Amino acid sequence: MEAVMTPTAAKPNDYASDQEVRWCPGCGDYAAFAVVKKVLAKLNLDRSKTVFVSGIGCSSRFPYYMNTYGFHSIHGRAPTIASGLKIARPDLDVWVVTGDGDALAIGGNHFIHLIRRNLNMKVLLLNNRIYGLTKGQYSPTSLQGMKTKSSPMGVLDRPMHPISVALGAEATFAARSIDGDVKHLEFVVERAARHKGTAFVEIYQNCVIFNEGAYQFATDKLTKAENVLQLEHGKPMIFGANRDKGIRLRPGGLTPEVVNLKDVPADSLLIHDEHATDPTLAFMLSRLGQPGFPEPMGVFRDVEQPTYDDQVHEQVQQAITQKGGRGDLQKLLTGTESWRVS
């Protein structure tokens, strides 16, 4: 996070544009919008140096509602626009807002390459496991068997795990939160904002029209505690309404299992380590989910590595140093093998 602080304390609504917000009533995008405004205000980010870039989809309306600079681009390509912008202007604070179709289907290639380059920007993926804007087709994160307008007999494709994909692409920051837990979402988005490098946040987001209840397991007050594992750095992985269950590796292997705390010694539980250089633990966590396991929420991985935008400009500076100064145009045009005609 590099943006210059504005002189006076900002309020969340300072970051809202005058545009009427047009998501469906009850859409999870509202929660994300509110949280992002709140985090920007808390960090007092300079609106004029902040840019929201999006592709196509419900979530991609986001930039229009922010009173910052914004670019609503084309389907799947937000990471490309954002990359060019950040490379040209490393001074800017760049946010990509995307969805499961935008980032993982049509924009899958750009998504993985953005992450592997570790450009210093934030990526918020609002995952509703459905295509909303085109009115209800399955997405890359739709569960197998799900009946949608384009899969009347059930989805055949195996769903993608966005955090697994991000970690596979060498993500330096990967986290997950949910629209229904605004406090947690705010915590995660703020952590992302403070990360130097590509900060990827998957936000479970409920589509009230086409996929209502997709994340009920994680929002229903009665079952939530049993179905969600809150990740905390340095803490053992414990969950359950009575905090009586934990995750450990089955002895003699790398397979995680759910155990009852009274059956195992406390020190056999896995301890979460966000900063582990090796991404294996984070990847293992990204595979846990319903049924059989609680779904982890929080920061899976947070490590610092050089950012692409810094390195691009370092190379330019290095070239200038090596060549003894910024290049002379006349010398370049004349080249090394010229001759005179008189």
Add this chain to the structure above:
Amino acid sequence: MAATPGALKCEGDQSTLHPRKITVLPSVTIRFAGDSGDGMQLAGTQFTDTSALAGNDLATFPDYPSEIRAPAGTVAGVSGYQIHLANTEVYTTGDAIDALIAMNAAALKVNLRAVKSGGLIIVNEDAFAANDLRKAGYESNPLEDGSLRNHRLVKVPMDAMNAAATKDAGLNPRDTDRCKNMFALGLVYWLYGRSMDATIDYINKKFAKKPAVAKANLLTLKAGYHYGETCELFEEQYQVPRAKLAPGTYRKMTGNEAMALGLITAARMAGQDLVYCSYPITPATDILHELSGEKHMGVITFQAEDEIAAMGAAIGASFGGAISATATSGPGVALKSEAIGLAVMTELPVVIVNVQRGGPSTGLPTKTEQSDLFQAILGRHGECPIPVIAACTSTDCFEAAIEATTIAVKYMTPVMVLSDGYLANGSEPWLVPDASRLGRIVVEHPTADGKPYRPYLRDGNGARPWAIPGTPGLEHRIGGLEKQDITGQVSYDAVNHEKMVKLRAQKIANVKPVGASYLWTGPEKGDVLIVGWGSTYGAIKEAVLALRAQGVAVSHCHIRYVNPLSERIGPLLKAFTHVLVPEMNLGQLSMLLRARFLVDAKSVSKVRGQPFTVQEIEDAVRATMGAAPSFPVPAQATADADAGG
């Protein structure tokens, strides 16, 4: 046979041991041809550099296969490098070859057709064994069966000579064999009375860290030179005197080099860094290579994950206020097209270079073609006009890149520059401009003035303001959805949409050329007008000069701004009885001219991956004049012929 390095005095040396007759030639076309691993491109560029230093005007044409290493010895693997040098101005790379250097049987087979009757053929006779002939598809040995009786054949056992010359260098047989291009080059240097100095310097620098390789190359280069001198195979030597070129400093430049330099220069003229975003594709990749090596000039290069990302990143950089560009070939333009539409909608300046190649699909990736004209002008969804500038010579790519950048910024629009494989890889001497006199490209980024910012308020050119992130008070949102006039708010209003479509179209229609909109030779009315665009310039120009010298009244219009077309072209076309349009496609410009100006423009078509020869253009003109009023279908199919049955 080993020569002593340094023993030879080679400063413009015409043989002193066995004096030969020296024949002065005004122009000569030489082609080095061999297997793609034989180093023919290097031999060719070295001969070119030396000839340029000797003061010739010249044009070159590398012709190489798309396989990096096709099976050795086959016709598919033949790589060629043609040089046309003269003591006058050179416009083409030469119709027919005066001297062919064929390193193996396949190279002879592929290139023999292009050698002039009576032309010189120097072959490496060590590469004409039964197996070589079989791989080349020869049923009998052309060196012995009389099939070369119309040419002057010189057989040189190059493999053996090269091996003998380099034996003291201590290389293994494979590396030794790789030096034989320098033997051939040395021989050709002797034949044309050229100095070896530039190549000696090159070898010493290139192999500074591999002294054995340097030694072997120097030994065989000089051995080749001595071989010409001492053997009685050649009755004469040739000399092409220096050309009378305008005074100044010259360098040799390919089209891709010119494009890269043009983009850097344009960014400098705008007082900005250049952000160049690209994905490798033949034949445009060299622009990326050139630019990535010039970071100290304030150049940022971004090798994107694909063509779409390259275009998106260029747009993003432009949104941030940078001078941005991308280059690709036709298939890449196809992938970029949706994003080019976004740049049109958001009205952001980006330069898009298309180095055309044979299509469709992967087509003939290393061969030249002009079949993307429609794609450049019309090939996007929606009403999506952009200015299109077609470079007409290799060095014109420099000007075209600067003009495109100037227009992109002035009119806030993506601009496409068309080059092709022939311009991109071909080279010619270039009069180096004075960098201090290049002028400025005016870039204005507004700052807040207290009034609400209106991103789509237009100036006198129809351009919107280029407010960039980081400017307090001008925060705004742009995107692909239709914009309300002036305010730039998202608008689904039908009347507004039509207005915006027309405003965008009018803006492009009003673009004023920065350089020449078209080039003209000859009277402005008469019998025959040849209209061309792009790389056919040289062939048409030479044909027109030749025809005019023979008393045939023919004029030449060469269009650089293919969009928008100059209004002046219409009346000019109507002032001629016949309008011929030679293109390396099935008649795209001719169709545009017919549609736009209602004239009977006739297509002269060639889509063989090779440029037009001067002769082909002359023949087309003569056929037209002899067959008035209606022009017969040319030898190859044309769009008109297909349409008319």
